[in-house]
Amino acid sequence: MKSNKKEGFFIMLGIMALMVWGCGAKKIENTQVPKSPEANETAKVEKAEVVPMEKYVVKDGDTLWAISQQSGIYSDSFQWPLIFKTDRDLIQDPDQITPGQVLMIQKEQSVEQVKHARQLASDTPAFVHHDEPRASLPVNYF
Numbered sequence: 001m002k003s004n005k006k007e008g009f010f011i012m013l014g015i016m017a018l019m020v021w022g023c024g025a026k027k028i029e030n031t032q033v034p035k036s037p038e039a040n041e042t043a044k045v046e047k048a049e050v051v052p053m054e055k056y057v058v059k060d061g062d063t064l065w066a067i068s069q070q071s072g073i074y075s076d077s078f079q080w081p082l083i084f085k086t087d088r089d090l091i092q093d094p095d096q097i098t099p100g101q102v103l104m105i106q107k108e109q110s111v112e113q114v115k116h117a118r119q120l121a122s123d124t125p126a127f128v129h130h131d132e133p134r135a136s137l138p139v140n141y142f
Contacts, residue, residue: 051108052107052108053086053104053106053107054073054104054107055103055104056102057101057102057103058098058102058103059099060099062097062099063080063095063097064080064081064083064084064091064094065077065080065121067080067083067103067105068080068082068083073105074105076114076118078117078122079109079114079117079118080117081094081116081117081124081141082106082109082114082117083103083105087103091103092133093133093134093137094124095130096130123139124139125138
């Protein structure tokens with residue numbers, strides 16, 4: 001019986017040690033700030049603002065007018081200002097694009113954007129050849 005008491009004593013001592021050790025263990029806190037409902041809506045808006053883009057490599061003889069006319073682009077030559085606006089960092093003058101340039105074509109334009117682009121194209125004077133980019137454009141495309 002003495003050995004049973006000793007075994008029981010050691011078992012109880014072990015259990016107590018585990019309990020003390022468990023209580024003294026490092027607590028892991030959740031430091032992540034709970035998101036407000038507005039934050040979730042902002043995340044949804046940011047995801048919704050991703051606009052599908054397509055690359056187009058300018059070929060010899062291309063114009064924004066001709067590129068815009070192609071099926072698979074806009075199928076409407078009067079939408080060329082959309083390309084100019086999207087690629088404004090690459091194009092100084094809409095009459096001067098260079099073979100090999102990689103343009104980004106923004107897909108899924110809104111009705112208002114298309115209407116505005118068509119109006120800008122209509123307001124643009126007829127093409128007049130020029131070797132250098134114009135200092136000022138005939139229409140404010142932006």
